[in-house]
Amino acid sequence: MDVKNVTVLGAGTMGRGIAQASAMAGCSVVLYDIKQEFVDGGIAGISKILGKSVEKGKRTQEEVDGIMGRIKKSIDLAEAVKDADFVVEAVPENLDLKKKVFADLDKLCKPAAILASNTSVLPVTAIASATQRPSKVIGTHFFNPAAVMKLVEVITPIGVAEETVQITMDFCKKIGKVPVKCKDTPGFIVNALLGSFYQIAAQMVMDGVATAEDIDTAMKLGANHPMGPCELADFGGFDIIANGSDEMFKYTSGKSGQLCLLYRKMIEAGRLGRKNGKGFYDYLPDGTKKPFKLF
Numbered sequence: 001m002d003v004k005n006v007t008v009l010g011a012g013t014m015g016r017g018i019a020q021a022s023a024m025a026g027c028s029v030v031l032y033d034i035k036q037e038f039v040d041g042g043i044a045g046i047s048k049i050l051g052k053s054v055e056k057g058k059r060t061q062e063e064v065d066g067i068m069g070r071i072k073k074s075i076d077l078a079e080a081v082k083d084a085d086f087v088v089e090a091v092p093e094n095l096d097l098k099k100k101v102f103a104d105l106d107k108l109c110k111p112a113a114i115l116a117s118n119t120s121v122l123p124v125t126a127i128a129s130a131t132q133r134p135s136k137v138i139g140t141h142f143f144n145p146a147a148v149m150k151l152v153e154v155i156t157p158i159g160v161a162e163e164t165v166q167i168t169m170d171f172c173k174k175i176g177k178v179p180v181k182c183k184d185t186p187g188f189i190v191n192a193l194l195g196s197f198y199q200i201a202a203q204m205v206m207d208g209v210a211t212a213e214d215i216d217t218a219m220k221l222g223a224n225h226p227m228g229p230c231e232l233a234d235f236g237g238f239d240i241i242a243n244g245s246d247e248m249f250k251y252t253s254g255k256s257g258q259l260c261l262l263y264r265k266m267i268e269a270g271r272l273g274r275k276n277g278k279g280f281y282d283y284l285p286d287g288t289k290k291p292f293k294l295f
C-alpha cells in the first residue's frame with residue numbers, strides 16, 4: 001500500500017511536526033486534537049515554521065500554500081480517521097490513554113489502516129493489545145523536531161505483520177525519514193542508550209566531578225558530539241526524561257532507568273529544561289544561555 005492519507009492524533013510538539021513532514025511529502029493529512037484551540041495551535045506552529053523557510057528563501061510561498069492546503073484540522077475523531085491509510089498517534093505518554101485511543105481507532109478506522117504510536121518508551125505490544133488488529137499496530141518513534149530530524153525508530157511489537165512493517169518503512173522513507181527497525185524493548189535504541197548518558201552526566205554534576213558546562217564541552221570536543229549531555233537533557237526536558245526513566249525502571253524491573261536525584265530536584269525547583277528557560281543552563285531572552293549555579 002502506498003500511504004496517501006495520514007491522520008495524526010495530537011497537535012502538540014510531535015504531532016504537528018509529523019503532520020508537517022507528511023504534508024511536505026505530498027500526503028493528505030488530518031491533524032486531530034481534542035480541542036479546537038489545540039488543533040489551531042498546531043496549525044499556527046506549522047505555518048510559522050514554514051513562513052520562516054520562505055523568509056530564508058528555502059521555499060516559495062506557493063509551495064508553503066500547497067503544504068498547508070494538504071493539512072485539514074479536526075476535533076471529530078470518526079471524521080478524522082475515516083479515510084486514513086496510516087494513523088500516527090502522538091498523544092501524551094500515558095499507557096491507559098494510548099490504549100483507549102487505539103481501542104477507539106480500531107473501531108473507527110478502515111480495516112486496512114495501519115495504526116502507529118509515537119510512544120517514547122511505552123510497550124507498543126501493550127498498546128496493540130487494546131485492538132482487534134495487532135498485526136496492523138506498530139511503533140513509529142520520531143524525534144524532536146519531527147519535521148527536521150531524519151530518524152524514525154520503527155518498533156515491531158509481538159504479532160505485527162511483515163506487511164505492516166514494510167508499509168511503515170516505505171511510508172517513513174516517503175516522508176524523507178531514515179527508518180531503523182527495533183524490537184519492542186524498553187527505550188528502544190536511542191532512549192535506552194541516551195537514558196544512561198543523561199543519568200551519568202547528572203550524577204557527575206551532583207558529585208562535583210565537573211560542571212555541566214565542562215561536561216558538555218568535553219563530550220563535544222572529545223567525542224565529537226554536536227551537543228553535550230546536559231544541553232541535550234535541557235533540550236529533551238527533565239519531566240520527559242523522568243517519565244521515560246520511570247517507565248524504563250518499571251519495565252526492566254529496575255535493571256535500568258534509575259533516575260538521578262538531581263533531575264527530581266530540578267523538577268521540584270520548577271526547572272524543566274529549555275522549554276521553560278531553566279535547566280542546567282538559564283536560557284536568556286536574547287537567545288544566549290549561561291550556566292546555572294546549582295550548588
Ligand SMILES: NC(=O)c1ccc[n+]([C@@H]2O[C@H](COP(=O)([O-])OP(=O)(O)OC[C@H]3O[C@@H](n4cnc5c(N)ncnc54)[C@H](O)[C@@H]3O)[C@@H](O)[C@H]2O)c1
Nearest residue numbers: 009010011012013014015033090091092093118119120144
Ligand atoms: N516531545 C518529544 O521530544 C518527544 C519525542 C519523541 C516522542 N515523543 C512522544 O510523542 C508523544 C507526544 O508527545 P508531545 O511531546 O508531542 O506531547 P504534547 O503534550 O506536546 O502534545 C500532546 C497533544 O496530544 C493532545 N491530546 C491529549 N489527549 C488526546 C486524545 N485523546 N486524542 C488526541 N489528542 C490528544 C494534547 O491536547 C496535546 O496537544 C508522547 O508519547 C511522547 O512520549 C515526544
